[in-house]
Each structure stands twice: as structure tokens, then as C-alpha cells.
Amino acid sequence: MQAITVLFDLDGVIIDTEPQYDIFWRKIEKDYQLGIENFEHIIKGTTTPDILKKYFSHLSVEEQNKIADANFEWEKQMDFIPIPGALEFIENLKKKNIKIGLVTSSDDQKLKLVFKALNFDETFDTVVSADRITIGKPHPMCYLLAAKDLNSSPEKCIVFEDSFQGIEAGNAAGMRVIGLSTTNPEESIKDKVNRVIPNFEGICVDDLI
Numbered sequence: 001m002q003a004i005t006v007l008f009d010l011d012g013v014i015i016d017t018e019p020q021y022d023i024f025w026r027k028i029e030k031d032y033q034l035g036i037e038n039f040e041h042i043i044k045g046t047t048t049p050d051i052l053k054k055y056f057s058h059l060s061v062e063e064q065n066k067i068a069d070a071n072f073e074w075e076k077q078m079d080f081i082p083i084p085g086a087l088e089f090i091e092n093l094k095k096k097n098i099k100i101g102l103v104t105s106s107d108d109q110k111l112k113l114v115f116k117a118l119n120f121d122e123t124f125d126t127v128v129s130a131d132r133i134t135i136g137k138p139h140p141m142c143y144l145l146a147a148k149d150l151n152s153s154p155e156k157c158i159v160f161e162d163s164f165q166g167i168e169a170g171n172a173a174g175m176r177v178i179g180l181s182t183t184n185p186e187e188s189i190k191d192k193v194n195r196v197i198p199n200f201e202g203i204c205v206d207d208l209i
Contacts, residue, residue, distance in 0.1 A: 004208060005152035006093055007143060007175070008124075009045070010104035012162035012183040014090075015114065016081045018044065024074045028067060032056065044183060045165030047105040047136040075110050080117045083182060085200030090123065092205050101126040101146040103159075105136055105166075126150055138168035143175060158208055167192050 012018045022040040029039040034055060036042065043051050048071055052064045059067075093100050100123075104111070107130045115121050126149035128142045135141045147157050159170035162183040170177040171192065179186075179193035186196045197203060 003152075003156060005099045005101065005147065005150050005157045006208070007101045007103050007146050007157055007159045007170075008090070009159075009161045009163070009166045010102060010106055010111075010114065012044070012083075013160050013180055014083060014086045014102075015118075016083050016182065017078055018162070018183050020074075020078050024071065028070075032059070041183075045105055045137045045161075045163030045169075047130040047133075048107065049130065050105075050136045072109060075113060078113075080114050082118070083180070083199050085203060087118070089200040089203055089205075094123070096205055098205070099125045099150045099152065101128065101150060103128045103142045103146045105130050105142075107131050137163075137165040138172065140169050140173035143170055143173035147173070147175075161193075164189070164192075 008014055011021065021044075025040040025043060029036060036055070039055075043055075046054075048068055052067060056064050056067060090100065102124045104127075106114070111127065111129055126146055128146045128149070130136065132145065133141050143157070143159060144154065147154050154174040155176075157173070157175040159166075159173075159175045159177045160180060161167045161170050161177055162180040164184065167177055167179055167189060177193045179189040179196045181189065181196055181198050186198075190196050
């Protein structure tokens with residue numbers, strides 16, 4: 001079997017949280033009167049620091065921190081519902097001794113919540129969170145760092161992503177990208193990825209080889 005490495009985004013790929021984030025960021029956009037249509041969709045795949053820097057830099061640091069704190073409080077009451085077939089697919093990869101990594105725009109405090117809820121403490125061979133990078137998606141830094149962690153060349157890596165930002169990051173890293181149509185419709189991402197899947201149900205590990 002050809003040696004491959006599989007890298008997963010988190011929200012919209014492993015867990016179905018994007019609709020919950022939509023509610024939070026839609027309210028924030030309205031509260032701060034940004035006047036940006038579909039703001040909650042534009043920022044998908046972006047780290048919270050990058051969101052604050054790009055869209056809320058006109059606010060004081062104190063006010064920006066309030067938004068970040070509110071985001072974490074929101075995350076603490078979120079439901080971390082697995083995408084259909086995701087946990088089984090990950091388990092099958094582990095059974096075949098395929099190296100897997102988590103590459104997410106979430107920070108470590110959010111990941112602690114997710115890992116506790118889904119018993120992920122020993123699941124991934126590496127985790128690249130927002131706290132480990134200086135430039136977020138769509139920059140490829142996060143995916144290249146994960147490949148380096150696992151001693152894998154980019155061309156041997158397969159990325160699972162749902163957001164435009166994440167897909168761009170995977171492509172920029174020189175990796176094969178499989179898009180999930182959980183956040184964006186298949187028509188909008190199919191020309192940017194190698195393959196589109198609705199979820200992981202019926203996806204065989206051997207299909208990746």
C-alpha cells in the first residue's frame with residue numbers, strides 16, 4: 001500500500017458545527033453594524049485572530065477581546081455532532097496504520113472541549129491549531145506544518161476540507177484535496193478539489209490510494 005497521510009479540517013468536516021457558528025457571527029456582524037452581506041460565510045475557515053484583525057481592527061483591543069471571549073462562551077455550549085461516517089472513517093484509517101492529522105483554525109481552548117466530547121485525546125498523530133501558526137488559511141502554513149510533523153511530503157497528503165479558505169490552503173500546499181459539500185454546495189467547490197463528497201458514509205480507505 002502506498003504510504004499516504006490524511007489531514008482533516010475540523011468544523012464542517014469532522015463535526016457539524018458550521019450552522020451554529022453562523023448564528024453567532026451573524027449576530028456579531030449585526031451588533032457591530034459591519035454591513036457585510038453573508039459575513040458568516042465569508043469568514044469560514046478563518047482563525048478568530050484573523051477575523052478580528054481584518055474586520056474589527058477599528059475597535060479597541062478590549063472590545064476585540066470581548067468578541068473573542070463571547071465566541072469561546074458560545075463554543076462551550078455548542079453541540080459537537082460528528083459528520084456522518086467521520087468517526088468510523090478515522091478509525092478505519094488508524095486500523096490501517098495511516099498517519100492522520102488535524103489541521104484547524106480553532107484554538108487550543110476550543111479543541112479541549114471537542115477532544116473531551118469525542119474522546120479524541122489519542123486520535124491524531126499531530127494537531128495543528130490556530131495557536132501553532134502565524135498565518136491562517138488560505139495560507140498553506142498549517143498544512144505544510146502538519147506534513148512536516150509527520151515526515152510526509154505534500155504530494156503524499158490528502159486533505160479533507162469544506163471551506164473555500166481551507167480548500168485554497170490545501171491546494172497551495174501542493175496536496176490532494178477532497179471537498180465536503182457540508183458548508184458550500186458541490187457546484188461551488190467541485191472545480192477546486194479532486195473530488196466532492198457529502199459526508200464520509202460509504203467512503204472506503206482504499207479509495208484514497
